Amino acid sequence: MHTQLWRYIGKRLLLMIPVLFGLSIIVFLIMALIPGDPAQAILGAYATPENVARINVQLGLDQPLPMQYVTWLSNILQGDFGRSYAQNRAVLDIISERFGATLILAGTALVLCSLFGLLAGIISASRQYGLADKMITFVVLIGISMPAFWLGLLLIMFFAVDLRWLPASGMYSMWGGDDLPDLLRHLILPASTLAFIATGVIARLTRASMLEVLRQDYIRTARAKGLHERRVIYRHAFKAAMVSVVPVIGIQAGFVLGGAVYVETVFQWPGIGSMLVNAISQRDLLLVQGGVLVVAAAYVVFNLLADVVQFILDPRVTA
Amino acid sequence: MSRFMSMSNALPLARWFGQRHSRTSPLKLLLRNRLAAAGLIVLIAVCILALITPWLPLHHPNQTALGNRLLPPGSDGHLLGTDHLGRDILARILWGTRVSLSVGISATLVAASVGSLLGILAGYFGRHVDNILMRGIDMVMAFPYILLALAIVAVLGPGLLNALYAIAIVNIPFFARNVRGVTVTLRNREFVDAALLSGKGHARILLTEILPNVLPVIVITMSTTVGWMILETAGLSFLGLGAQPPQADLGSMLGEGRRLISTAPHVATIPGLMIFLLVMSINLLGDGVRDALDPRLKAGALRRPAARTRTAPAARQQPKGEPKGLLEVDSLRTEFHLDGQVHQAVNGPTFHIEPGECLGIIGESGSGKSVTAMSLLGLVASPPGIIQSGQVNYQRQNLLGVSDPILRGYRGGELAYIFQDPLSTLHPLFTVGDQLVEAIRAHRPLSYRAAWQEAVRRLEEVRMPNAARRAKSYPHQLSGGMRQRVSIAMALANDPQLIIADEPTTALDVTVQAQILKLLNRLREEKQASLMFITHDFGVVKQICHRVAVMYAGEIVEIGPVEEILARPAHPYTKRLIGCVPSVDYEGGRLAEIPGLPPQVSNLPVGCKFADRCDQVTDQCRAAPVELDTLNERHHARCIFAREVSA
Numbered sequence: 027m028h029t030q031l032w033r034y035i036g037k038r039l040l041l042m043i044p045v046l047f048g049l050s051i052i053v054f055l056i057m058a059l060i061p062g063d064p065a066q067a068i069l070g071a072y073a074t075p076e077n078v079a080r081i082n083v084q085l086g087l088d089q090p091l092p093m094q095y096v097t098w099l100s101n102i103l104q105g106d107f108g109r110s111y112a113q114n115r116a117v118l119d120i121i122s123e124r125f126g127a128t129l130i131l132a133g134t135a136l137v138l139c140s141l142f143g144l145l146a147g148i149i150s151a152s153r154q155y156g157l158a159d160k161m162i163t164f165v166v167l168i169g170i171s172m173p174a175f176w177l178g179l180l181l182i183m184f185f186a187v188d189l190r191w192l193p194a195s196g197m198y199s200m201w202g203g204d205d206l207p208d209l210l211r212h213l214i215l216p217a218s219t220l221a222f223i224a225t226g227v228i229a230r231l232t233r234a235s236m237l238e239v240l241r242q243d244y245i246r247t248a249r250a251k252g253l254h255e256r257r258v259i260y261r262h263a264f265k266a267a268m269v270s271v272v273p274v275i276g277i278q279a280g281f282v283l284g285g286a287v288y289v290e291t292v293f294q295w296p297g298i299g300s301m302l303v304n305a306i307s308q309r310d311l312l313l314v315q316g317g318v319l320v321v322a323a324a325y326v327v328f329n330l331l332a333d334v335v336q337f338i339l340d341p342r343v344t345a
Numbered sequence: 346m347s348r349f350m351s352m353s354n355a356l357p358l359a360r361w362f363g364q365r366h367s368r369t370s371p372l373k374l375l376l377r378n379r380l381a382a383a384g385l386i387v388l389i390a391v392c393i394l395a396l397i398t399p400w401l402p403l404h405h406p407n408q409t410a411l412g413n414r415l416l417p418p419g420s421d422g423h424l425l426g427t428d429h430l431g432r433d434i435l436a437r438i439l440w441g442t443r444v445s446l447s448v449g450i451s452a453t454l455v456a457a458s459v460g461s462l463l464g465i466l467a468g469y470f471g472r473h474v475d476n477i478l479m480r481g482i483d484m485v486m487a488f489p490y491i492l493l494a495l496a497i498v499a500v501l502g503p504g505l506l507n508a509l510y511a512i513a514i515v516n517i518p519f520f521a522r523n524v525r526g527v528t529v530t531l532r533n534r535e536f537v538d539a540a541l542l543s544g545k546g547h548a549r550i551l552l553t554e555i556l557p558n559v560l561p562v563i564v565i566t567m568s569t570t571v572g573w574m575i576l577e578t579a580g581l582s583f584l585g586l587g588a589q590p591p592q593a594d595l596g597s598m599l600g601e602g603r604r605l606i607s608t609a610p611h612v613a614t615i616p617g618l619m620i621f622l623l624v625m626s627i628n629l630l631g632d633g634v635r636d637a638l639d640p641r642l643k644a645g646a647l648r649r650p651a652a653r654t655r656t657a658p659a660a661r662q663q664p665k666g667e668p669k670g671l672l673e674v675d676s677l678r679t680e681f682h683l684d685g686q687v688h689q690a691v692n693g694p695t696f697h698i699e700p701g702e703c704l705g706i707i708g709e710s711g712s713g714k715s716v717t718a719m720s721l722l723g724l725v726a727s728p729p730g731i732i733q734s735g736q737v738n739y740q741r742q743n744l745l746g747v748s749d750p751i752l753r754g755y756r757g758g759e760l761a762y763i764f765q766d767p768l769s770t771l772h773p774l775f776t777v778g779d780q781l782v783e784a785i786r787a788h789r790p791l792s793y794r795a796a797w798q799e800a801v802r803r804l805e806e807v808r809m810p811n812a813a814r815r816a817k818s819y820p821h822q823l824s825g826g827m828r829q830r831v832s833i834a835m836a837l838a839n840d841p842q843l844i845i846a847d848e849p850t851t852a853l854d855v856t857v858q859a860q861i862l863k864l865l866n867r868l869r870e871e872k873q874a875s876l877m878f879i880t881h882d883f884g885v886v887k888q889i890c891h892r893v894a895v896m897y898a899g900e901i902v903e904i905g906p907v908e909e910i911l912a913r914p915a916h917p918y919t920k921r922l923i924g925c926v927p928s929v930d931y932e933g934g935r936l937a938e939i940p941g942l943p944p945q946v947s948n949l950p951v952g953c954k955f956a957d958r959c960d961q962v963t964d965q966c967r968a969a970p971v972e973l974d975t976l977n978e979r980h981h982a983r984c985i986f987a988r989e990v991s992a
Contacts, residue, residue, distance in 0.1 A: 048484035053496065060500050154649045167632070171625035173576055175583045176599060176617030179606055183614070187607045240649040243769040246724055250764075251784040251835065252757035255652040255749075265774050284491030288580055292603070302492075303584050306499040314499040318492055325489045340774060341819040 034337050038330050049322045050102070054095050057315055102319070108312035112305070117316035121298065125320060127197055128297030130209075131216055131290065132282045136328075138221035139228055139282070140275050144264075146225065147232020147271075152259050154237065162229065169226035174285050178219040178292035185215060195294035216293040220285050224278050231274050235267040242266070269340045276332025280325045381633020387626035395443045404433035406440040407591050415609040428598075428612045429605060437598060438619055444594035445620070448509050448587075449575030453567050455513035456574070460520025461563050465555060467521065468528025469547070479525065482518045490515040494577065498586045505578075505594065508587035512577050520566050527562045531555055568634055572627035579620050595620045650726035653749065654679075654719075659734040661746030668738035670697035671875050672721070672760075672843055677735035679713075679720045682728070688946045690716045692899035693735065698843065703869060703876040705890035705907065707883060707922065711943055713899035714879050715765075718845050720745075722756050758788045761836035763846040763865075767828035771820040777804075777831045778816030781838060788839045803834040807864060826857035830864070837868060843875045850885070862889055883923050887911060892979075895919045898944050898954040901973070905980030915974075915982035917959045953984070961986060 065073070065081040073081075082088050089097070101108070107117035150162045186194035193212050198204055239245065240263050248262045249255075287299035294300065298317050305313040337343050404423075410431035418426040418434075425434040467478040485493065497511035531537065531554075540550045581587040582596030583603075590597070595616045602613030660678075679691035691713045698704045706714045719725045721737050721744060737744040739760070744752065764770040772780055781800035785791060791799065797816070804812035807830040820828055829849060836844055846865065850858040866889045869876045878890055886893050886907060894904040895918065903916040914920045941958035944950060952967035953959070959966070965985060974987045 045484075045487050048480075049487055052484055052488070052493075056496050056500050151649060167625065167628060171572065171576075171621060171628045173579060173583075173596075173599075173617060173620050173624075175580060175603075176614075176621065179599075179603055179613050179617065183606055183610050187610075237649050241726070243764065243766065244772040245650075246719075246726075247762075247764060247770045247832075247835075248772065248783075249652060250722065250724055250756055250762040252753045252755070252787045253783065254753065254787075258652070262772055266772070269774070280489035281491075284489035287491055287495065288583070291584060302495055302499075303586070306495060306584075306586060307503065309499075309502070311499060314496065318488075318496045318499075321492055322488050326487065342773060342821050 031334075031337065034343075035334060038333055042326055042330060045326055046323060049319070049326070050099055051095070053315060053319055053322070054098055057311065058091060058094065060311070107316035107319075110305070110310050110313040112308045112310040112313070117313050120301065120313060121316050121320055124296055124298050124301050125324075127295060128283070128286055128290070128299060128321070129324070130213065131220065131295055131297055132279070132286050132324075134213055134217040135220035135224065135282045135286075136275070136279055138217060139224040139278060142221065143225040143228025144232050144268075144271065146229040147267075148236060148259065148264060150229065150233040151236035151240065151263075159233075163233075166226040166229045169222050170230075172223060173288075174219055174223045175288040175292050177222060178216065178289055181215050181219055182292070197296055216289045216295050219292070220282055220289045223285060224282050227281070228271065228275060228278060232267060232271050235270045236263055239263045239266040265339065269336065272332050272336045272339065276329040279328030279332070283321050283325055283328075378633045378636060380629050381636070384626040384629025384633065387622060388630060391442065391623055391626065392446070394439060395446050398439040398443055401439070403436035403439065406432060406436040406593070408432060415605070415612070417609075418611050418615070425615055426609075426611050428602065429609070434612065434615055437593060438595070438616060441593050441595045441598050441616060442619060442623070444505070444588065444592070445575055445579055445596065445623070448505060448578045448594065449571055452509045452513040452516070452574045452578060453571045455509070456516035456570070457520050457563055457567050459513070460517040461524045461559065463517065464521040464524025464526075465528050465551060465559065468525040469532055469551060469555060471529070471532070475525070478521070482521050485515070486518045488515075491577065491580070494581065495586070498581060503586040503589060505582070505588040505592060508578050508581040511581065512574050516570055516574060519570060520563065523562050523566045524559050527559050528555060531558050565634070568627075568631045572624040572631065575627070576620065576624050595623075648728045650728070653723040653752065654725040654727040655731045656723070656745050657731060657733045660732045660736070660743075662736065662743060663746060664736055664738040664741060664743050668697070668741065670699045670702075671739070673697040673736075673738040674717070674721065675736040675738065677717060677720055677737065678733040679716050679725060680731055680733055682731060686947045689949060690730075690899055690946055691720060692949070694894070694896065694899070694901045696894050696901060696904060698875045698877055700842070700875055701869075701873050702892065703866070703878055703890045705886040705893035706877065706879045706896060707881060707886055707893055708896035709881060709943060711946070712896040713946075714896045715847050716899075717896070718762075718847050718877065718879055721845065722760060722762070723752060724756075724762070754788070757784055757836075757841075758839050759842045761839070761841035761844050763829075763832050763836045763844060763849045765848040766852045767825065767832045768820060768852070771828060771831060773820055776817050776819055777823070777828075781816070781831070781835055784835045784838045800834075800838070803838050804831070806837070806868075807831075807834045809834070825853050826860065829853060829857075829861055833861070833865065833868070837872070840872060841874055843877065844869070845877045845879075847879045848881070851880075858885075865889070883911070883925065895922065898949060899946060900954065900983060901981075902955065902984070903980075903982040905976070905982075909980055915976055915980065915987040916955075916984045917961055918955050919982075 065078045105118055107121070109115065110117050110120055113120060146162045146166065150159045153159045182194045185192045192215055193199065194215075197209065197212050199208055199212075236259075240259075244266075245258060245263060248258045253262075286295075286297060287302060289295065290297045290299035291303050298321055302314060302317045304310075305317065410427070413423070413427050413431040414429055416423050416427040416431075418424065420426055423433050423435065425438065427433055428437070463478050463482070467475040493515045494508075494511040497514055498507055501507035501510065537550060537554055540554050545553075578587055579594065579596030579599070582594050583600040585597070585600055588594040588597040593601075598616040599613050599620070602609075602616065605612050664673075674697065675695050676693040677691055677695075678689070678693055681688040681690055694713075694717055696704070706717065708714045716725055716730075720732055723732075723745070725732070732745055735745070739755070742751075744755065747755075771777065775783075778797060778800050781803060782793060782796040785796045785799050785803075786793070789796075801812050801816050804816060809815050809827060809830050815823065815827070820831070823831065829852075832849070836846075844865075849865070850861050853861060862885065865876065865878075868874070876889075878885070880886060890907050892905060893907050893910055894901045895910075895916065896902070897918050903910065903914065903919045905915075910919060911923060914923055944954050944957065950956065950967065952969055953962070953971045956962045956966045971983050971985055973981045973983045974985075975981050976987060
């Protein structure tokens with residue numbers, strides 16, 4: 027089992043290479059297709075012609091496109107993401123400073139939305155068309171239709187402004203608090219906002235696949251064995267349903283990482299998302315490029331994790 | 346965000362569009378769904394408001410009045426109040442809705458046209474075209490989609506039109522994938538080949554043959570993505586990357602209002618509410634459309650079967666007097682209620698099983714034999730199944746009326762099942778040992794370790810080679826014969842009084858069949874258990890059964906000792922069934938088949954149900970129900986000519 031698991035992980039890691047390669051091509055092409063002079067765009071409106079020329083040579087922009095890509099990629103592989111012109115710092119430094127905050131936020135949201143989504147889906151399916159099912163279905167629909175940025179504002183209004191229970195923004199308090207409880211207090215609202223929106227899809231899918239699984243022959247066998255219905259639902263049906271839900275949790279990681287852009291902006295969370303928004307309005311393109319690449323790579327890794335969980339769950343998946 | 350749903354649902358929908366034979370029109374179904382109807386009404390109202398906004402008596406949306414800053418909702422002349430520049434929020438909301446709606450719809454149209462074009466090309470031309478296009482699509486989908494939209498806006502620069510393009514681009518893959526899937530199936534249909542042979546060019550075929558057929562899928566994908574696209578364009582505007590002042594959509598209004606959240610919350614909350622209403626109504630409608638169009642939901646097939654078959658009060662009465670034999674079935678009636686039709690699957694069979702006896706139940710598929718067997722312990726899927734009346738008496742109790750805990754105690758304990766296809770009836774994600782342990786521990790208080798040893802012992806009992814090692818295997822790692830041995834071991838795990846075997850050998854090849862039959866028979870003798878053996882094969886009945894009941898259209902048409910029935914079948918149907926078995930002296934001749942089909946159980950004839958396929962039928966047969974005729978104490982047949990037939 028363990029050797030197989032490692033072999034599987036190894037295989038998936040190898041398969042990640044072409045995906046990352048594809049991602050890099052897309053990001054490169056988007057950046058290469060900037061209308062006008064890229065060096066001008068990177069340096070901003072007030073760049074001197076000398077600087078533009080210097081950047082052009084530095085980035086190899088005077089070379090043909092494939093050569094540019096090779097230079098670009100080898101720089102990135104060496105950890106050289108270029109410099110942010112707005113902050114005049116290495117892109118990699120800025121990103122590594124902020125990446126942790128995004129991971130904490132997105133990771134917490136992903137755990138929360140998986141927990142609640144699975145639970146809601148199971149309850150919904152086991153009481154199909156009952157009151158609980160109808161209520162959950164409705165709340166899920168609200169979640170799917172609700173703009174994350176609006177929900178965030180409502181939560182701030184209610185819990186931070188009116189009730190004053192929780193902080194409205196930031197990751198740590200200005201004074202004193204630099205510890206875990208302080209972080210958690212700041213985390214509750216943004217993580218819940220992000221999770222609530224993503225819970226809907228997981229709950230829906232869990233419900234649907236539970237209903238599908240509950241019609242299978244092996245569920246009848248479990249009942250024929252004389253098992254309690256609770257065990258039939260929570261052990262037999264749930265495990266089988268998980269097999270189709272886990273990949274979607276992986277996909278939801280993408281949604282959560284993307285949604286972090288809104289939530290970080292609303293709650294002024296010092297992560298990659300809010301950094302990206304600022305960088306875009308300042309036309310700080312190298313910073314945007316670095317942020318996009320790193321988050322996309324994180325998404326690939328989350329999907330890899332989902333695949334590994336899938337492998338552990340389902341013995342039919344072969345390494 | 347509802348995009349994932351749209352992918353998983355496109356194919357059944359396409360199938361549905363391919364064969365539209367529904368009884369109720371989708372529109373009616375849609376309107377019957379109250380939530381969807383509500384969504385439709387709200388959406389229509391919003392759209393009408395957006396359309397007539399220029400003619401409504403409103404303030405100018407961009408007219409500032411610094412004296413009237415941040416008026417609360419309900420103020421004089423400003424129904425929804427004013428914002429930080431004193432602009433009328435009502436007017437701004439309506440104009441903003443116009444912008445948001447048109448941007449969302451335009452993005453959808455762009456994504457739909459480009460995505461569908463790519464999908465059609467990939468699906469139609471296949472091979473390299475397909476490969477290149479779809480790998481490209483895969484790459485785009487490897488991004489978290491909001492992020493890709495951000496990257497595109499970053500390059501094009503902030504602005505409403507650029508936001509529109511960005512959102513459209515990230516949605517292209519969903520259209521391309523859905524449309525490609527349908528096109529691939531269409532491409533392989535004969536009418537495309539016919540068109541090619543008749544000399545039509547590719548372009549013409551794509552336009553006249555393919556496009557009309559994929560259009561429904563495009564429309565469905567649009568209906569499930571448009572809400573998301575409105576949400577996301579609003580999101581980009583909220584971040585300040587979409588609509589630029591003085592132009593405003595709902596998102597940018599929300600973005601401007603967000604700094605005032607503690608002093609004048611209405612400036613931000615009202616545009617947000619509008620976005621929410623709009624998207625919610627679109628999603629409600631979209632869900633309703635999907636439910637109305639998805640044939641699986643319509644048939645009620647997706648309803649989850651309850652832990653136990655629904656039982657009408659008439660079937661729950663306690664038995665009077667001592668039941669016959671080990672288990673007695675009396676006038677059992679099981680129906681399926683589907684699509685407003687009643688299918689009478691089991692029509693009052695009465696029989697019993699003696700201790701240690703093997704009773705065969707034989708009939709064609711659809712004769713109600715499996716449903717009868719599964720009714721005994723309430724294992725018929727419900728909905729749609731319902732047991733209307735009858736009794737299943739065991740130990741002076743009617744199993745149809747006992748409480749859930751008592752029924753669970755019998756299931757897999759004294760009364761055990763072996764099902765037909767062990768690949769689908771064993772849980773694919775648990776080891777067979779684990780599944781056996783579970784069966785054992787459901788009825789006996791053993792530790793996991795002790796139960797595991799017991800499980801291995803049971804596997805040895807059914808002659809599982811290498812039992813200790815096999816116990817750690819998953820069902821898919823075993824052969825069909827071994828899987829069926831596992832099922833048998835599981836059924837026997839708690840030494841049942843009665844084993845109900847539902848065609849346990851049908852899915853196996855002939856040599857394995859013989860082994861399994863031998864095994865079952867030996868175990869029945871060793872354990873002194875009764876066996877109820879369901880089959881469609883008289884050859885099998887001959888090998889292991891003492892008595893046999895022949896079922897047709899949910900009724901027992903003949904029951905009696907096996908040798909007597911084989912020698913003197915009293916019902917024409919039994920005769921025919923026996924004729925289906927290749928005998929030893931069978932050489933080259935044609936196997937006798939029974940012409941015709943069994944009657945539809947939703948529309949059973951009054952008289953003899955076999956009349957339409959019987960070559961001895963008379964008017965008398967069809968006139969009235971035929972009763973079971975007693976030929977001798979143990980042999981009964983449901984034919985008015987029973988005495989002549991068997992003579």
